[in-house]
Amino acid sequence: MTRTEHQAGQLRLVNLRLATQPDTLTELLIEDGRFVAHLSERATAPEVRDLGGHLVLPGLIETHIHLDKACIMNRCELSEGTLTEAIAQTSAAKARFTEEDVYQRGARILDQAITQGTTHMRTHVELDPGIGLIGFNAIRRLQQDYAWAISLEICVFPQEGLLNNPGTEELLCEALENGADLLGGCPYMDDDPHGQIRRLFELAVRYDCDLDLHLDFDLNPLGMTVPEVVRCTLEHGWQHRVTIGHVTKLSALPPEQLQETALAMAEAGVQVTALPATDLFLTGRDATHNVPRGVAPLPKLHACGVRCSLSTNNVGNPFTPFGDVSLIRQANLFANVSHLGTPEELARCLAWVSEESARMIRLPDYGLAPGCKADFMVLDAATPATVIAELSQPLMAFKAGRQSFERTPARLMGG
Template identity: 30%
Template sequence: MDLVIRNAVLPDGRAGIDIGIDGGRIVALGQRLDVQAGREIDAGGDLVTPPFVDAHFHMDAVLSYGLPRVNASGTLLEGIALWGELKPALTQDALVERALRYCDWAVARGLLAIRTHVDVCDERLLAVEALLDVKRQVAPYLDLQLVAFPQDGLLRSPGAFDNLKRAMQMGVDVVGGIPHFERTMAQGAESVRLLCEYAAEQGLRVDMHCDETDDPLSRHIETLAYETQRLGLQGRVAGSHLTSMHSMDNYYVSKLLPLIAESGVAAIANPLINITLQGRHDTYPKRRGMTRVPELLAAGVDVAFGHDCVLDPWYGMGSGDMLEVAHMGLHVAQMTSLAAMAQCFQAVTATPARILGLDGYGVAPGCHADLVILDAGSAVEAIRLRAARRLVLRRGQVVAEAPPSASRLHLAGRPDGVDFRLQARGACAS
């Protein structure tokens, strides 16, 4: 074999596992594999996981914070206005440079698959061309999936539907939408119908910004679920944000959850952004903003977490760390049981990989040898510590590495240092 990783802990809790890799794929998995390899890596009882996956991002705006000015209010609407001001000044070279820089950050964080929405309301489709170029450049080390996003509204923005179709013909992967931003509820529902029919005709996936509002009467997820069933799109559709659900009454939600589950529509929450942009008109008590993640999971709906924004007109923070996203999601949704914390880890790994339809994802024979060795003894500990990525592998080759996290102490009578882990480094988690 090309490589064997020894003494790994897997996200499901199995410990003392060896992973045999050959030809860029996992070919063997088990305890104390009796095999020879060109290279051996001792995981030392640390967590080895498939790479992180970001199910919802905006790479056309990434790292543009402060252009043309800072979002002084920090609100969603000022961010949209800022993006409108910035678009005429965008250049393809600048878009590509910022996106490639962020992809470097992503690889260093063990984030090797990203679904990014790209604005198609600019007649030039400048951002589309730029991100298609980026997709080609990063393909050897990162899976980039593009969503055609009519950010100013499919029916509200002249030519947006034609632009979206042009973008798909250029090579964009997924049909996007934003029904709650149309002029009326009726036009929002009409945009969902039109986009889902187009996706069904073309055999494409759908991922819509849906009900990103505090208005409990914004119920486009209901239409999205209905159209998904009507058109046979089950398993190919996601509703992103769904924040109006946090304001809906429980009776309506009790009807809505089974409809979403039956339709096979996945939900993508964006904890860092939902908790900061929503509830802005509230005094106290303030709504949290994030959709009903535990209830969706209990109903059998696939739920993933996305980063959404990093240093752009909407969000002046972020660094591409999906463990930070999972950490926020865990807290906002009060998912603090052991099972729920494990679900938060799944929401930035296996679940978004399933939503994106990634081929060969996982830690099992036959899967791609895309792996991350984390400075943690379990998935829960990885979230707690936002653990350092000791090694990041793509197709069995190391593409990034970082030292374990530790601090030295200078205290009389105390240890020389700490590593913040519950168990000593190298001990397998129970």
């Protein structure tokens, strides 16, 4: 992808609309990569960009994706479409991964994500004795090479198990000591899921890092591990530093139990990421009729005070054989399956891929206010709600005040 360069320093954006005042044209000022209230005096005049009355929103945030195993469907055979098959097929394909292979596939996804308005991404990276640090080293290179357009946060985790897989913990520790940002987990891959959870908390405390766990990924309400995560969070004082992804078991709980669980999660500051594309594709396959939707019930969790986000998870592999890394599309999909349609509900879906995601990953200086990093996108949409309702595509995006891409709108040729 060709980078769009402009003069660094000062930029004045005019003729634009903000979500807080969608009917009023205004301007934004940028200096040295951040929004400012006033530009300082300099020898050269600031660059001025007319945004044609379009809507400006902060850049989108991908809170849960797997760059290292993206775009491998041509190496896999899909017959059952189950989680078990996805894990087995991906594990077999992973045995042939090389650093350059992971880099190229990850770059392909990053190119797409940038043009979808994403400016920050948390990617999970698998570590185990089979793959070693191959995926991690490739993603570290991508982190550096794509910093001009997207900030990449690396979460290392044991997809193949931790306690059952000797040598994995040493690799996780090595990665955390060499640039990984946080630690993930996959408790259902160990014979003792609670034991993995407890060990991950011990490691998180040792390395003073956040946790992001794949959890309770089926539709059987029995055997839920969320209570153990809540208990460990409170025990270690890790409130608002623990995120759990998938958690589709929550969708199978009766209302009273769901509310009790959600209130406990809110009190402990345990956060939830829903991954609708993957969760809809993999779950409910044993149902012959009235197939369940099987997606974490974010509206009910949000109402109880749980911090929430939406994300992509996988693209082009047995977990999710499709996708274009559009968080707006994920938010629209979630709105559809969750019966969300009012302007307020649609705006909240957008928040779950933007400002609420920023809160979840503790991203500082996010937004359009003076002092915030100038990471933003421009859309031809009337309001935040219509962005989700109409699947608006970003026209351009900026990272630290530098334009990262531009999309030319379609033009009708008839008449």
